[in-house]
Amino acid sequence: MNRSCYCLWDVQSTDRSAAMAELLCSDPGLGEHTRELLLRALEAREHAGATLVSPGISMPHCRSLLVEDFIVILGRSRKGVPWPDEPARLIVLFVSPVKPSGPQEHMELIKHLATKISESGQKLFKARSEEELAEMLGFRLAGSGTDEPGS
Amino acid sequence: MNQDLEKLISLHDLDIMILDLGRTDILQQEVRLGLSPDMALTELTTMREQLASTIRKRWMSLYAQITARYDNAVVPVIMQRCSGCFTRLPTAVSSADDRNEQVRTCPTCGRIIYWAD
Numbered sequence: 001m002n003r004s005c006y007c008l009w010d011v012q013s014t015d016r017s018a019a020m021a022e023l024l025c026s027d028p029g030l031g032e033h034t035r036e037l038l039l040r041a042l043e044a045r046e047h048a049g050a051t052l053v054s055p056g057i058s059m060p061h062c063r064s065l066l067v068e069d070f071i072v073i074l075g076r077s078r079k080g081v082p083w084p085d086e087p088a089r090l091i092v093l094f095v096s097p098v099k100p101s102g103p104q105e106h107m108e109l110i111k112h113l114a115t116k117i118s119e120s121g122q123k124l125f126k127a128r129s130e131e132e133l134a135e136m137l138g139f140r141l142a143g144s145g146t147d148e149p150g151s
Numbered sequence: 152m153n154q155d156l157e158k159l160i161s162l163h164d165l166d167i168m169i170l171d172l173g174r175t176d177i178l179q180q181e182v183r184l185g186l187s188p189d190m191a192l193t194e195l196t197t198m199r200e201q202l203a204s205t206i207r208k209r210w211m212s213l214y215a216q217i218t219a220r221y222d223n224a225v226v227p228v229i230m231q232r233c234s235g236c237f238t239r240l241p242t243a244v245s246s247a248d249d250r251n252e253q254v255r256t257c258p259t260c261g262r263i264i265y266w267a268d
């Protein structure tokens with residue numbers, strides 16, 4: 001997987017919706033209105049079933065017509081964000097675009113993350129920097145190289 | 152942004168999520184992650200119906216007509232082109248100050264269009 005991501009090292013929000021909104025704000029490519037509508041889609045998905053995928057790790061995700069390319073944003077919370085019954089200390093938010101290859105690529109991204117989370121497990125919480133966390137999940141931090149987010 | 156337009160975008164996103172969770176490959180990966188996609192699918196379908204019931208009939212009817220022809224009923228305008236059919240939109244449409252303040256369709260393909268910020 002050669003995608004890049006943004007990372008919010010210290011999520012301040014104390015509830016699920018606010019945390020997702022905070023993460024979306026860390027992508028400078030998203031306009032205010034787009035963020036609002038993306039949040040609505042992510043909230044709908046969460047309302048349909050909380051995306052806590054492993055102890056301490058949540059994965060809010062969807063595909064949306066609001067993005068042209070993949071958006072991956074990682075967030076780390078020291079205290080943990082109630083998700084809603086258990087605290088999420090690591091949030092892996094991603095939104096896949098709507099295009100003919102979208103469903104396949106979306107599935108591959110979920111598969112990739114399932115593998116990485118299974119491989120790294122609790123080590124993910126020991127990452128010492130944004131770069132290290134991104135690397136453990138098989139991404140490159142946006143702005144740390146020549147790549148563009150989503151590429 | 153026009154409220155009907157916002158709702159149509161949200162409806163489209165819900166339809167995409169419902170479609171995705173109906174795919175075996177995505178469903179399998181969600182299960183592998185420990186999620187409950189079957190339950191989510193039921194909830195999303197209910198939410199979709201609730202949202203649809205708040206959208207005016209004329210827009211629901213238009214949305215249904217477009218989805219009968221295309222996978223994507225609502226598309227963003229990118230570089231002044233409809234991203235559904237890639238036709239350049241008339242300048243009068245593209246440059247209007249209130250372009251997102253009403254539900255507009257592409258003059259060529261008929262898809263509902265919006266301008267991203």
Ligand SMILES: [Zn+2]
Pocket residue numbers: 233234235236237238257258259260261262
């Ligand atoms: Zn068109």
